[in-house]
Amino acid sequence: VNVAWEESVYTVREDVLSLTACVVVPSDILCRDIEVFVSTADSTMSPQATSGEDYQSLSLRSLILPAGSSSACVTVTVVDDNDAESAGEFFDLVLSSSDSGVIISSSLALTELQNEDVEIGLTLHTICENLPILTACVTVTGESVEVASFNFFTISTGSATAETDYQSNSSSFNFVAGDDPPCLNVEIVDDLERESCETFLLQLSTSDPNVILSPASATATIYDDEDPSIQFTNDTPDITGKILTSQLMEDGCIAGFECQVDNGDPLSCTNPFITDLNTTRVRTLSITANGFCQNNHALSRDVRSGELMSFFR
Incomplete structure (x- = not known):
């Protein structure tokens, strides 16, 4: 009896929490029960998923294909780790049997775990007062299969005064893996007064459960261009x-x-x-x-x- 994986490649999102993979008899109906074994293994594809961290491993898990059937399925537990990772991580499903009447025609199936989390962050920014625009861009870690939605805005919590030292600004972004990191432009006001270095806050917010904000805020410093x-x-x-x-x-x-x-x-x-x-x-x-x-x-x-x-x- 020829037995094989139903699919050569399985794909599942981390937040689905489980993968169902089926073993089939391609062109026959079984006249007796047969037993096969399912294991997980490191993949030759990179990046590799890590057993225990990304999924729960199987070792020679018994799977019975009963008489009169042509398939049976096994479930692998997937771990939703909330980490910003590569778009996909891989492991293998391995099929074997000790039954001399069973021929494994397709013993390996590649499994891809798709990441749905992305980390968006901010860094410190500085600008001389005589320059017209501060362009502040976010940092992006990880590749999500989802669109990442977040808000980017200024807050006047430092020594700089909105509309006097800079023009407040805000924007909402929908970011897709592969796009350039989104940026917020802040207009700087050159007021011709001798002043200390002045600061305001750049801030991120989101209601998207798959977006990790780290760090969610950063200081922007305006350097006075008048002689001290x-x-x-x-x-x-x-x-x-x-x-x-x-x-x-x-x-x-x-x-x-x-x-x-x-x-x-x-x-x-x-x-x-x-x-x-x-x-x-x-x-x-x-x-x-x-x-x-x-x-x-x-x-x-x-x-x-x-x-x-x-x-x-």
């Missing part, structure tokens, strides 16, 4: 150690500072600024506050003038 401002406000001399600590008042969106002693090389530094006079007779301290948008403010002073002169002689 710095002023010396306080000097603290350490007479014993010959150290001068200089404090600056900062105004604007500052990326970092560079310090230059006399004609030396500019070095990265922080506020407050430490000047060591033990190894050199410092006269001039120059500090540059660098903005994020190729804007800066340089400030120099003679540290031996005025009330500090006696300390540094």
